[in-house]
Amino acid sequence: MILAFIGTAGSGKTTLSGAFGRYLKENGYSVGYVNLDTGVRDLPYSPDIDVRDDVTSWKIMEKGYGPNGAIVESYDRLLPRVNVYVSEITKLAEEREYIIIDTPGQMETFLFHEFGVKLMDGLPNPLAVYLFSPDILKKPEDFCFVRFFSLMIDLRLGTTTVPALSKIDTVENLERYRRFLDDIDYLTSRLKLEPSTQGLLAYRMCSALPELAPPTRVLYLSAVTGEGFDELETLAYEHHCTCGDLT
Amino acid sequence: MILAFIGTAGSGKTTLSGAFGRYLKENGYSVGYVNLDTGVRDLPYSPDIDVRDDVTSWKIMEKGYGPNGAIVESYDRLLPRVNVYVSEITKLAEEREYIIIDTPGQMETFLFHEFGVKLMDGLPNPLAVYLFSPDILKKPEDFCFVRFFSLMIDLRLGTTTVPALSKIDTVENLERYRRFLDDIDYLTSRLKLEPSTQGLLAYRMCSALPELAPPTRVLYLSAVTGEGFDELETLAYEHHCTCGDLT
Numbered sequence: 001m002i003l004a005f006i007g008t009a010g011s012g013k014t015t016l017s018g019a020f021g022r023y024l025k026e027n028g029y030s031v032g033y034v035n036l037d038t039g040v041r042d043l044p045y046s047p048d049i050d051v052r053d054d055v056t057s058w059k060i061m062e063k064g065y066g067p068n069g070a071i072v073e074s075y076d077r078l079l080p081r082v083n084v085y086v087s088e089i090t091k092l093a094e095e096r097e098y099i100i101i102d103t104p105g106q107m108e109t110f111l112f113h114e115f116g117v118k119l120m121d122g123l124p125n126p127l128a129v130y131l132f133s134p135d136i137l138k139k140p141e142d143f144c145f146v147r148f149f150s151l152m153i154d155l156r157l158g159t160t161t162v163p164a165l166s167k168i169d170t171v172e173n174l175e176r177y178r179r180f181l182d183d184i185d186y187l188t189s190r191l192k193l194e195p196s197t198q199g200l201l202a203y204r205m206c207s208a209l210p211e212l213a214p215p216t217r218v219l220y221l222s223a224v225t226g227e228g229f230d231e232l233e234t235l236a237y238e239h240h241c242t243c244g245d246l247t
Numbered sequence: 248m249i250l251a252f253i254g255t256a257g258s259g260k261t262t263l264s265g266a267f268g269r270y271l272k273e274n275g276y277s278v279g280y281v282n283l284d285t286g287v288r289d290l291p292y293s294p295d296i297d298v299r300d301d302v303t304s305w306k307i308m309e310k311g312y313g314p315n316g317a318i319v320e321s322y323d324r325l326l327p328r329v330n331v332y333v334s335e336i337t338k339l340a341e342e343r344e345y346i347i348i349d350t351p352g353q354m355e356t357f358l359f360h361e362f363g364v365k366l367m368d369g370l371p372n373p374l375a376v377y378l379f380s381p382d383i384l385k386k387p388e389d390f391c392f393v394r395f396f397s398l399m400i401d402l403r404l405g406t407t408t409v410p411a412l413s414k415i416d417t418v419e420n421l422e423r424y425r426r427f428l429d430d431i432d433y434l435t436s437r438l439k440l441e442p443s444t445q446g447l448l449a450y451r452m453c454s455a456l457p458e459l460a461p462p463t464r465v466l467y468l469s470a471v472t473g474e475g476f477d478e479l480e481t482l483a484y485e486h487h488c489t490c491g492d493l494t
């Protein structure tokens with residue numbers, strides 16, 4: 001069962017990779033870890049496969065690259081080896097019950113670079129977990145944005161993607177987040193009240209969502225308390241068995 | 248007239264900012280430049296407003312941050328000054344005919360960080376130009392992805408966004424790109440032939456696009472030859488006059 005945590009820098013991918021892996025191990029599963037971030041210094045888990053064995057972005061920066069250029073360059077250099085990674089991860093997935101893939105620090109490196117697209121395309125039936133943190137959700141439009149973003153990841157990588165609010169231990173009013181994220185009809189009715197052009201676009205997009213998206217639960221996760229880990233485990237298992245129906 | 252070039256690292260934002268600015272000046276316009284990239288070393292233009300006067304990501308890296316962490320941290324540090332930037336850019340826009348905003352190297356820093364969202368929200372009627380380079384367009388689904396991504400920027404920032412293929416001087420068969428990008432009906436009919444789940448999702452999304460999106464032209468730009476600059480100029484002018492109708 002291959003799980004890939006995808007999200008922007010700071011969304012909690014690495015911390016969750018470590019915490020969810022520990023949770024699985026405590027529940028008796030064998031777990032393999034894959035680190036795809038060329039720029040990370042410390043990891044809260046021991047990776048079985050690690051792109052930093054081949055390339056690190058800070059070594060590239062020593063040659064005079066700026067941070068953005070170095071990150072892109074590091075995946076340019078990894079690209080010729082993408083099939084090797086696909087083989088190694090696939091082999092590891094035959095030996096372990098769960099594989100956790102911790103994707104690049106910057107999400108766009110994964111979504112827009114051929115390395116990410118080819119890697120995910122080559123893996124057997126991975127499940128993508130799209131992590132977003134509560135601090136990017138201010139207006140009703142933002143909830144529409146993250147629901148659609150999950151679909152964009154699916155569209156780009158061809159990988160079933162489940163949206164997951166991370167860091168829920170930092171949130172006071174989780175029910176408000178749940179209502180906006182779980183109930184598309186409620187969100188749509190709220191967006192109808194927004195008078196701006198942005199609100200109208202969000203209303204239109206949100207109205208179309210039920211027809212566009214395969215029905216998907218939203219996960220609510222905390223790496224600190226372990227909340228939601230049981231649901232993620234169940235969902236990963238269902239994905240593995242049913243290939244995509246995550247109602 | 249405020250133009251913001253938005254796109255992933257390597258999509259050509261900085262080069263285009265310089266080249267399009269020169270084009271405008273050669274045509275008699277006064278131009279102001281704004282650099283929002285905390286990680287860039289050299290610019291092909293002289294910025295009138297530059298975030299690096301306040302914060303640079305490489306100085307943060309000297310304190311032990313990795314490249315991803317340093318980039319995010321740099322915008323955390325800029326956030327308290329976002330209203331100052333809004334005022335300065337607005338003032339500059341009163342003095343110059345065109346303002347060109349060169350956004351952060353990593354697009355997600357701008358779309359997912361409050362600094363980007365608040366900045367764009369505060370500016371008077373900016374136009375976002377979403378740049379994507381030909382190398383991310385391989386499959387028919389990818390064309391659907393970029394058309395939708397343009398909409399996602401609009402949804403996130405509340406800013407009219409025009410999709411623009413960059414680096415067209417590197418493309419041999421531009422007509423193929425144009426056909427997929429300009430003619431949504433053609434793209435939809437092609438996606439209907441894709442048998443995969445990804446193809447089906449793309450087909451559904453693309454079919455919904457005409458109802459969701461305000462009608463928008465796609466631009467085809469080259470910073471090397473200057474192709475498409477006249478169209479961008481026209482479009483910016485139309486946006487300025489009509490507030491959003493970019494048929």
